[in-house]
């Protein structure tokens with residue numbers, strides 16, 4: 001065992017005889033489904049406890065659980081990234097945080113807690129965005145576990161890891177284990193970038209975000225949700241101008257709640273509550289501790305099996321629904337040949353010959369397997385339409401009215417970029 | 433932690449040297465070389481704002497631990513009132529407790545006479561590592577669990593379950609809890625515990641958990657569990673084919689042909705369907721569309737009612753037309769409950785539910801009633817304007833009130849005693865959720881292992897789950913006998929249970945092999961996985977919301993599957 005890297009808290013820093021009695025039953029001998037490459041005994045323990053470096057993205061509901069499980073499993077060099085601070089509403093499930101920690105960085109507090117509780121484990125926190133880090137940073141890890149509630153951030157890390165794969169360098173392939181939960185439902189999956197289906201391949205499996213048509217919100221509200229959307233989408237900018245709405249700020253939520261409740265009253269609609277308001281604007285189904293525990297455990301179990309080769313790992317998707325008994329479904333999600341991130345081909349789209357550029361943009365925004373907001377379009381030779389900067393937007397705006405078929409030949413390529421898209425999407429156009 | 437110590441951490445984390453890696457496991461390499469390089473472009477940076485300032489707190493305004501709305505206020509109240517006994521403070525036990533303390537159970541007791549071993553100090557997050565060595569495990573775990581939620585009471589009882597089971601006082605104490613959970617308990621002691629709790633039909637349910645390395649199972653023992661709030665995602669009936677008078681009158685009163693075009697495109701699909709059904713009945717001898725051709729024609733009729741081609745409300749009506757031919761008067765699941773035999777061992781607290789269920793059956797048969805279940809007041813969203821929607825919603829609400837009153841009257845006549853003393857909220861909730869009520873009837877822990885016919889059927893229907901369960905049962909037996917756990921010993925024990933000559937599926941080999949590899953391993957990840965699953969089922973049992981497990985849930989964390997056998 002290497003010399004302990006640090007002394008902390010009230011726990012001793014070095015390993016003790018029998019510490020890994022449970023885990024070692026697995027690491028000392030293979031099972032019937034263990035790959036022959038498994039190096040039982042000292043070699044695998046040495047790799048896991050002395051050499052393996054793992055990154056955890058997110059120190060929230062899933063992240064807290066993931067960090068604790070990894071530390072107990074014997075991972076000793078753990079890194080964690082989270083840009084959020086601790087909110088009082090996190091305390092009912094994010095079990096490494098206490099009331100005194102409210103307002104502090106999640107990554108920092110979680111790292112300190114783990115190091116204090118599990119001696120000899122080094123947790124290096126980063127309080128910031130995943131996008132602050134470059135390929136060199138991600139290249140240092142053997143494995144990455146992602147416990148995020150943001151689709152955008154997951155698309156970013158997925159695209160980054162796929163892009164990092166260099167076929168001449170086996171170590172450039174970083175297994176990504178992704179977990180997510182919503183109420184009693186959750187999923188865990190193993191992504192081997194470029195080898196298995198990636199996050200982008202399965203984008204159309206996500207529940208369609210409930211976006212209400214603006215005319216319903218503005219003119220014909222029927223549900224309490226419509227009134228809340230009215231308050232947040234239409235009234236907030238009208239009253240507060242450019243001031244950004246912070247969905248973690250109770251004052252902002254209270255304001256939205258009051259405005260929504262007044263509108264609901266006017267239309268005789270019932271059911272606007274504070275918690276519904278929070279749920280609608282954060283677009284979340286409340287997370288609960290037990291589902292987070294199951295999914296985080298599944299992610300860490302896969303990380304442990306991949307890091308040690310002690311047993312076959314998940315191929316490649318585990319889905320859990322806990323509302324009616326215990327139901328889970330394990331399956332292989334197939335790689336999409338036309339995946340814009342790992343497929344290596346352009347996405348073919350059929351476009352009506354009469355369609356304008358504006359209509360094409362509308363279609364792209366609506367597509368569940370693309371999920372892009374405000375896309376900019378160009379061909380290899382020219383700009384079609386750019387959302388920004390303002391001068392370029394102005395210069396390309398007249399193209400919105402033009403037919404796509406006037407600007408792009410049949411079989412031609414269009415490159416789509418957007419701030420919400422962590423890669424350039426290339427489309428091959430055929431006219432109908 | 434002192435500031436000096438946190439500085440140490442910062443220094444240590446700042447000087448992490450790059451560790452050269454072992455080559456990846458060979459199966460990774462193999463698949464890797466078959467991969468093609470990705471031609472995608474470099475990720476572009478995203479513009480997401482950060483640097484959030486800490487939120488300001490107003491403690492009087494914000495609930496300390498806001499209860500998740502997912503099991504509603506009544507469920508939260510049930511949680512807060514419950515007292516849970518957990519036998520042993522293993523890593524799995526404390527993981528289960530963590531997920532019960534966080535949402536806020538009322539009280540927990542850990543019963544455990546064990547002293548913290550080096551192995552416990554290494555795999556249990558709710559022990560203070562080496563500082564807990566040599567001290568009673570339960571006493572060490574309780575404060576670390578309680579600090580998760582200060583509203584939860586907890587105590588350590590450093591006693592041996594076996595001795596408690598031998599005294600009346602001990603047995604009474606065990607039976608006084610709302611729920612008992614046991615992990616990796618000696619098979620004979622678990623047998624005694626399960627027999628004690630099973631004998632008392634009003635006693636607590638028992639969740640027994642067994643794990644060994646990557647393999648595990650747990651069982652919930654209860655005589656009967658009734659659920660009115662199952663939170664089913666299936667939509668309750670809108671009564672399209674059995675419209676109540678006000679709904680039918682509204683649908684008949686509209687002059688579809690001559691109305692204002694805007695109003696026409698805002699008619700809710702429910703009205704369109706009721707009207708189309710009414711028209712169909714008039715021209716088809718009072719029958720509904722049955723054959724595929726008739727259904728097609730019915731849908732065509734709906735679309736032909738449009739006055740403009742893009743009226744979305746009519747498209748919605750066409751998409752919802754299945755409601756006209758796929759809705760029985762009473763859903764088959766609920767119909768089956770009407771003929772359920774009486775269970776002598778049903779717990780007392782289910783008597784209200786059964787009285788309500790009986791009244792529901794009477795309500796359906798009542799000639800003065802709608803001939804179906806009481807209507808649900810909740811309308812789904814539909815293409816419409818505010819006025820038409822709210823008008824329709826008010827009709828449903830008023831009718832729901834009428835039928836609820838009818839139901840309550842019937843309930844009071846048939847079961848005067850229970851009706852007088854029952855909680856009105858329970859009655860309201862039952863009526864509201866009448867379309868999705870459930871009754872589960874369970875078995876005693878271990879009962880299935882005594883029933884060779886049942887095992888043979890299960891082996892046939894679910895070989896993987898059943899083989900894994902049998903392997904775990906065999907492990908319990910061998911551990912209780914203090915026999916060495918080997919592949920041969922496990923196989924022999926399984927064969928003894930199923931009977932000589934009974935063929936066993938090949939899945940048994942993998943389960944037995946894994947169990948022999950790690951017969952007593954309480955792996956941190958399996959502990960956490962079970963911690964979530966068991967706590968979730970415990971919450972469902974306590975809150976009587978959602979549908980809990982009936983039987984055994986078997987887990988294999990190598991192929992990452994779970995399965996239920998009953």
Ligand SMILES: [Zn+2]
Pocket residue numbers: 197198199200201202335336339340341342343
């Ligand atoms: Zn992909």
